[in-house]
Amino acid sequence: MKICEICGLPKDLCVCEEIAREVQKVKVYTVRRRFGKLMTIVEGIDEHDIDIRELTKTLKSKCACGGTSKKGQIELQGDHKRKVKEVLAGMGFSSDTIEIK
Incomplete structure (x- = not known):
């Protein structure tokens, strides 16, 4: 048995x-990338x-899109x-601390 x-x-x-998860201050915003494509x-x-x-991995599957973490x-x-705000709130993040720009 592993111990934390x-x-x-x-x-x-x-x-x-x-x-x-409850204390994270998460920012969600979009930017334009090459060829006018949007990235969240x-x-x-x-x-x-x-x-x-x-x-x-969870966000990519729920939003049905590609992505990465960098x-x-x-x-x-x-x-x-x-959609990201809904998914994060469902995963236990406080919706008050999720800021959408």
């Missing part, structure tokens, strides 16, 4: 990630507390600001 290094509970019962950028998520690769940001192809 932060809280000392077994990994199955660990609540560190859930607590971290999600930033402000601490990589040490939350598995950003798993979060990227430099602590999640980049999604297309304009998905509203």
Whole structure:
């Protein structure tokens, strides 16, 4: 059985990630890239507390788009600001701390 290094509970019962989700200040905005394509950028998520690769994978599947995670940001192809906020709120992030620009 693996033990969490932060809280000392077994990994199955660990609540560190859930607590971290509630206090994150997430910014969601779009930028224009090459050839006028829109990219939705999600930033402000601490990589040490939350598995950003798993979060990227979930957002890509829920938004039905391509994307990647670079430099602590999640980049999604297309304009998905509203959908990202809904998905993040459903995953336990506080909707008050998700800022859409």
